Amino acid sequence: MNSYINSYEVACSAGDIKALMNSIYEKKTAVSINTSFIEDTPLGLGQMKYDDFYDLLAEVVQKVLDNSKLENFHNTLLILGSSVGGMQESEKIFFRDKNYKNLDPRRHSIHVLSDHLVDKFSFLDSRSLSTACTSSANALLLAKRLIDVEAYENILVVGADALCYTTVCGFHYLSVLSDKPCTPFDKERGGMNVAEAIAALLIQNTKDKDSVELKGVGASSDAYHMTNPDPEAKGAIASMKAALDDASLNIDEIDYVNAHGTATVANDKVESLAIETLFNDVYVSSTKAVTGHTLGAAGAIEAVISCEVIKKGLIPPQTGLIELDNKSINVPLNSVAMDVRNVISNSFAFGGNNTSIVIGVCS
Amino acid sequence: MRKVALKIISSHKIYAPIKIEDLQEKRIVPNMMIRRRLTRNAKIMLYLSDKCGFKDGKVVYGSCYSEIQESVKITNAILEKSSISPTSFQNSVYNSAPSYFSLINKDKDEIITISSGLYSARDALKTAALQALVSGQRVLCVATECLNIQNIQEVNTCTKFLESGAAVVLELDNDSTNAIDIDDEGDEGVINSVQDLVKVVNMHQRGISTIFIEL
Numbered sequence: 001m002n003s004y005i006n007s008y009e010v011a012c013s014a015g016d017i018k019a020l021m022n023s024i025y026e027k028k029t030a031v032s033i034n035t036s037f038i039e040d041t042p043l044g045l046g047q048m049k050y051d052d053f054y055d056l057l058a059e060v061v062q063k064v065l066d067n068s069k070l071e072n073f074h075n076t077l078l079i080l081g082s083s084v085g086g087m088q089e090s091e092k093i094f095f096r097d098k099n100y101k102n103l104d105p106r107r108h109s110i111h112v113l114s115d116h117l118v119d120k121f122s123f124l125d126s127r128s129l130s131t132a133c134t135s136s137a138n139a140l141l142l143a144k145r146l147i148d149v150e151a152y153e154n155i156l157v158v159g160a161d162a163l164c165y166t167t168v169c170g171f172h173y174l175s176v177l178s179d180k181p182c183t184p185f186d187k188e189r190g191g192m193n194v195a196e197a198i199a200a201l202l203i204q205n206t207k208d209k210d211s212v213e214l215k216g217v218g219a220s221s222d223a224y225h226m227t228n229p230d231p232e233a234k235g236a237i238a239s240m241k242a243a244l245d246d247a248s249l250n251i252d253e254i255d256y257v258n259a260h261g262t263a264t265v266a267n268d269k270v271e272s273l274a275i276e277t278l279f280n281d282v283y284v285s286s287t288k289a290v291t292g293h294t295l296g297a298a299g300a301i302e303a304v305i306s307c308e309v310i311k312k313g314l315i316p317p318q319t320g321l322i323e324l325d326n327k328s329i330n331v332p333l334n335s336v337a338m339d340v341r342n343v344i345s346n347s348f349a350f351g352g353n354n355t356s357i358v359i360g361v362c363s
Numbered sequence: 364m365r366k367v368a369l370k371i372i373s374s375h376k377i378y379a380p381i382k383i384e385d386l387q388e389k390r391i392v393p394n395m396m397i398r399r400r401l402t403r404n405a406k407i408m409l410y411l412s413d414k415c416g417f418k419d420g421k422v423v424y425g426s427c428y429s430e431i432q433e434s435v436k437i438t439n440a441i442l443e444k445s446s447i448s449p450t451s452f453q454n455s456v457y458n459s460a461p462s463y464f465s466l467i468n469k470d471k472d473e474i475i476t477i478s479s480g481l482y483s484a485r486d487a488l489k490t491a492a493l494q495a496l497v498s499g500q501r502v503l504c505v506a507t508e509c510l511n512i513q514n515i516q517e518v519n520t521c522t523k524f525l526e527s528g529a530a531v532v533l534e535l536d537n538d539s540t541n542a543i544d545i546d547d548e549g550d551e552g553v554i555n556s557v558q559d560l561v562k563v564v565n566m567h568q569r570g571i572s573t574i575f576i577e578l
Contacts, residue, residue, distance in 0.1 A: 090438075091441075094442070095442060100518045103518055105518050109429075110457065110480075111478060111479050111483075127479045127482075127490070128478055129476055129477050129479075130429070130457035130477075131456075131458040132456040132457070138475055141475075142475070142493065145497050146493060149365065149493070166434060169440075169447055170455065220472070220473065221470060221472060221473070221474055223470055223471045226453045226459075226462060238471065349456070349458070350453055350462070351458045351462025352466070353458055
């Protein structure tokens, strides 16, 4: 059974999907400089404007429903991927009270986000998963497999992560944060930007006239180090190869790689090596230069971006790039208009967790 | 809804009111540098996977609160305006335990971490069933919780055991004649996010070798 992406929406620092794609093609970053998370330390962060993260989450999902042919989600499985879940709210209460007495344990973990959506939309069933920065990419992986085996007809995949002190300060102490908007693949890159976002995609076993196909999924583990990727890029290559095999595509049928591209030295070096090893001159860029790294939401938001790239027939340029570090990969400085048949989108995470997704025009 | 029949190859469970003793870390993880970095969830997972005789293949891990001990260290450090240990931060992600399993056993296969609240073990089993179905391979399904943090009594109303874990190795069974749905009551006091796996372990101990899991 084939899987079709029939409706989607995002909320991120650049705005909704329309605003995000405009920013990507105009090479306009939505990352801003913040000094409130760590005193006297400017950090580039991808922050959204909202009163309540849960309301925004429901708003994004409602838009996906409104743009679909479904009347409701009663026959839809919800799979949500997040790296922090309810951490933002827990931190707020703990920093205020300095104890746990007013913390609700049911509102701390990953599932608080999916529970909120189940209450609001009465999904058939739900599950939530958390593999750090591959969370929503793995949600897409499970969705495709569940449709493949004819277990479900409709699956809503959501990636959602809100900014919180734990992630911003944690990455700061790993010394990988940039004080400016990040510049993936640039020789003078200064590190990554932590960001927040929500992205939702309706995956179905039926094709609409505007469908994009979720053609292949692949995953692997580096088994090398908890935070550093395997320098030989074996894990990244394995996940991309597995996704291509699943899609029954060869490398020449991929027109664009939407890279994980966090702009850390470790990631960019290894991902460039993986792409250089596997592909012949394919276009590559990282949209994290516009959105920042949205952590557990990254896989879903970049899957939505990949759908838009295919529909528009326009390869995104690399925002922030001045001088390419690894000149063996093809990173465009300007948008490239072409017939985009298939896109591969990468997500890599702590623990050496790698996931690649192939999205393309319907076969 | 599709049901899958799965053969239970091996299983094990363990829990303790405060802390599980003798997880045989020195034998299972001879490398001291890695052993010192392991989280409690990782130690329990490594112990359970060792008991199940599983070292290589697809892993599905479930936990509601996962590395809450590391998260507590980080939020305390932020509150006290002190520095955060990079090890604590890298260990704070929900997939830490299975990632240590992968690192130690050089397992390069897929890892999925489910965190569906108190249904984490149930959903881990559903995901393991899917992985077994699509791959035709044996899959390790494991759930752990380690809630032994300072002042946990301020919020704990859901378990008598602050550390718990259960694991099963499952394989697709094309003969579903003897397969039955999960029918065990589980063990009283074990947190619900581990309980569904405890039930499967109990069924295996009762001699049941094939179960149905709804995808």
